[in-house]
Amino acid sequence: MRIPHIFEPTIGALGTDFNLSDDAAGHVGRVLRMQVGDQLRLFNGHGGEYHCEIVDSSKKYVTVRCIEFIDSECESPLAIHLGQVISRGDKMDFTIQKSVELGVSEITPLFSERCGVKLNGERLAKKHQQWQKIAIAAAEQCGRNRITTIHPPIALEQWLTQPSDATKLTLHPRAQHSIKTMPAPSAGVRFLVGPEGGFTDAEIHSSHEHGFMDIRIGPRVLRTETAALTVLSALQMQFGDLAN
Known part of the structure; x- marks a missing residue:
């Protein structure tokens, strides 16, 4: 199953829990209807991505735990x-x-x-x-x-x-x-x-x-x-x- 890849401008430190921004939380909670225990790949635009897990969720917020940083890129060598x-x-x-x-x-x-x-x-x-x-x-x-x-x-x-x-x-x-x-x-x-x-x-x-x-x-x-x-x-x- 493909793990959703979501932009989150502010990502917490590894091993910590943090709430997603309003845009990301709305996409995860209302559009994708993801639940506690589901996995996410978050990126903040500075390179690489973070493997995270949803640990709490409601209509107003989504809390995730940052598990691992993955140093992966698919950028073109040509700007x-x-x-x-x-x-x-x-x-x-x-x-x-x-x-x-x-x-x-x-x-x-x-x-x-x-x-x-x-x-x-x-x-x-x-x-x-x-x-x-x-x-x-x-x-x-x-x-x-x-x-x-x-x-x-x-x-x-x-x-x-x-x-x-x-x-x-x-x-x-x-x-x-x-x-x-x-x-x-x-x-x-x-x-x-x-x-x-x-x-x-x-x-x-x-x-x-x-x-x-x-x-x-x-x-x-x-x-x-x-x-x-x-x-x-x-x-x-x-x-x-x-x-x-």
Whole structure:
């Protein structure tokens, strides 16, 4: 039987009992309906996981005992930072969820000229919190012991100007280069995926000025939510999880 893998930001010392946070307790008690004596694998996002056992439970709390620390990781050797222009509806949620499963390290949601999503103030803050929760749930599901950072949404130009030694890539259907022909990244990858309407010529020009190289991943034009996942898979195949 598969032991549930749950994010718990504050984990007690080995051999001690402690109460789960409200989010973790709700998931364990109300969703999974786990009982006293059931086993859990908890992780706090700092690496490794903790084998724990439920020792007490009620409608208001779940108490667990920390039994053993397990130094296990399934992180990719390739650090990948995705700059994704925000897409409509649940497409952005889908992109974040699946990108986490595919091993992305960081995601920055972006606003570009043709971005069809208008968010600001409180609505933007709530959406950012929702995206981080999606990343946590995806890590729980796929067995990662580290949490993908979802950065606050910013303008495309602001993200392009951030200093980085990573290999910088822009997805473009008419690019001359492909992932197969690019050199192996020495300091991770930052790659940029545009909106449903594509980048403007000025935005493409700006990306070039800031050191981004256009790449293609095939002869077909992909939807924005498909593009990010395809590039991630190709990068993991060529330089990351499946490179050796």
